[in-house]
Amino acid sequence: MKLFELLQWQHQGYPRYHGNRSNLLLHIVVVPVFWVGNIGLAVGLVQGRLWLGLAGIAAMALSLGLQGHGHRLELLPAEPFASPGQAVARLLFEQWITFPRFVISGGWWRALRQART
Secondary structure (H helix, E strand, C coil): CCHHHHHHHHHHHHHHHCCEHHHHHHHHHHHHHHHHHHHHHHHHHHHCCHHHHHHHHHHHHHHHHHHHHHHCCCCCCCCCCCCHHHHHHHHHHHHHHHHHHHHHCCHHHHHHHCCEC
16 A cells, blocks of 8 residues: 555544544543654664663553553454554554544544544
């Protein structure tokens, strides 16, 4: 799947896989934790600060672990990854593009108001 197709597929399917109130609330808190961790990893690598890179990896792992827990609350499970490369691409694009787009477009708020518990 090409980049544009992947982003379009994620965006179109996002509400389908994010309908549980707890999962939505979890995402609004832990996706920024992923961002901070991702930036920390990048800065740690550039500046040669091992502790910052490791802290960044820990923050990203925590965020993804909590999101995985949240997804287990959903009625419809997420699509399985086709390959390790696709897993990395999907996870990065979801965190940095698809979820922010979902929030900014009002999709997160609409989903929260209609959420299942």
